[in-house]
Amino acid sequence: MNAHAVPVEKYHGTGNDFLVVDADNANVGDRGAFARTHCDRETGVDRADFDAGSAGDARRGADGVLFLSIEERFAPTRVVMTLVQPDGSTATMCGNGARVVARWAHDRTGDREFMIDTQAGTRRATVNADASEATIEMGEPTFGPTRVPVAREGAAAGEPLVDERVEGLRVTAVNTGVPHAVAFVDGGRDDADGIDAVDLDAVDLDAVAPPVRHADVFPEGANVNLAAVVDDGSGEGPAVLDQRTFERGVEGETRSCGTGAVAVVAVARRLGLIEGESAVSRPPGGELSITVPDEGHATLTGPVAHEFSGTLPFDPR
Numbered sequence: 077m078n079a080h081a082v083p084v085e086k087y088h089g090t091g092n093d094f095l096v097v098d099a100d101n102a103n104v105g106d107r108g109a110f111a112r113t114h115c116d117r118e119t120g121v122d123r124a125d126f127d128a129g130s131a132g133d134a135r136r137g138a139d140g141v142l143f144l145s146i147e148e149r150f151a152p153t154r155v156v157m158t159l160v161q162p163d164g165s166t167a168t169m170c171g172n173g174a175r176v177v178a179r180w181a182h183d184r185t186g187d188r189e190f191m192i193d194t195q196a197g198t199r200r201a202t203v204n205a206d207a208s209e210a211t212i213e214m215g216e217p218t219f220g221p222t223r224v225p226v227a228r229e230g231a232a233a234g235e236p237l238v239d240e241r242v243e244g245l246r247v248t249a250v251n252t253g254v255p256h257a258v259a260f261v262d263g264g265r266d267d268a269d270g271i272d273a274v275d276l277d278a279v280d281l282d283a284v285a286p287p288v289r290h291a292d293v294f295p296e297g298a299n300v301n302l303a304a305v306v307d308d309g310s311g312e313g314p315a316v317l318d319q320r321t322f323e324r325g326v327e328g329e330t331r332s333c334g335t336g337a338v339a340v341v342a343v344a345r346r347l348g349l350i351e352g353e354s355a356v357s358r359p360p361g362g363e364l365s366i367t368v369p370d371e372g373h374a375t376l377t378g379p380v381a382h383e384f385s386g387t388l389p390f391d392p393r
């Protein structure tokens with residue numbers, strides 16, 4: 077193999093798509109530059125570069141690069157995961173990315189249970205019998221202002237940010253491995269001057285999300301989720317929520333966000349908008365099943381798929 081070629085696999089989880097690099101097999105020196113170049117939606121990695129005859133629907137570019145190191149001497153097998161985002165930053169956690177990691181590790185080992193080391197903690201992951209779905213334990217969502225983190229002065233200092241106005245949206249701040257701001261747009265609260273009672277799909281997310289993402293109250297920034305309750309779970313079956321997420325690090329809307337899905341359900345529970353601890357979230361890229369119990373790990377389950385394999389230049393400059 078060309079010493080300057082990096083073998084990559086491309087996977088997605090409900091449309092949240094990632095390049096995967098075996099970090100033990102390819103020493104990418106400048107990971108940020110590698111991610112910035114190959115994740116670009118206009119000029120980045122394209123399936124057609126490797127398999128011109130392919131008719132697949134994989135999108136050009138990616139939502140990040142997962143650098144993975146697998147340690148099969150442990151039982152279950154461990155995988156150390158680092159997500160480098162399209163802007164070159166590193167995220168401490170990624171729910172859909174971790175589900176992709178489980179599928180990648182299954183494709184290598186045939187195992188169905190793994191421990192994934194993330195910067196937010198070690199998380200247990202499983203894949204189902206035909207490896208079409210993966211589940212990841214997501215830790216316990218926290219609203220604590222120092223943990224989100226949220227920075228405020230005066231009477232609000234030290235208080236969780238719950239259903240309060242930030243840059244035109246009524247948001248609740250929660251950390252599900254990374255910081256999230258969640259706003260419900262469907263009248264979850266009576267909010268005469270907000271964007272309640274509007275069609276979620278009609279909201280210009282690229283316009284309303286960046287001021288919240290960069291608000292002073294979020295010293296490390298925040299991913300911004302708009303959500304709507306479709307079914308509050310008071311009848312048969314779990315609650316159903318529609319979700320759209322503007323991601324920090326991508327600096328745009330993604331087709332799905334796993335930590336965002338858990339954040340939306342955790343906030344819906346906190347605000348009393350849904351019943352029960354299980355819910356289905358419907359981002360644009362598919363459906364995710366979430367549990368947020370009163371105590372202990374949340375879980376995230378949904379489809380994962382392999383898109384293509386190839387090699388990319390080691391030094392993209």
Ligand SMILES: N[C@@H](CCC[C@H](N)C(=O)O)C(=O)O
Nearest residue numbers: 167170171172254333334335
């Ligand atoms: N898409 C991810 C979230 C990735 C991290 C996020 N962009 C951040 O910087 O906080 C997911 O599925 O959770």
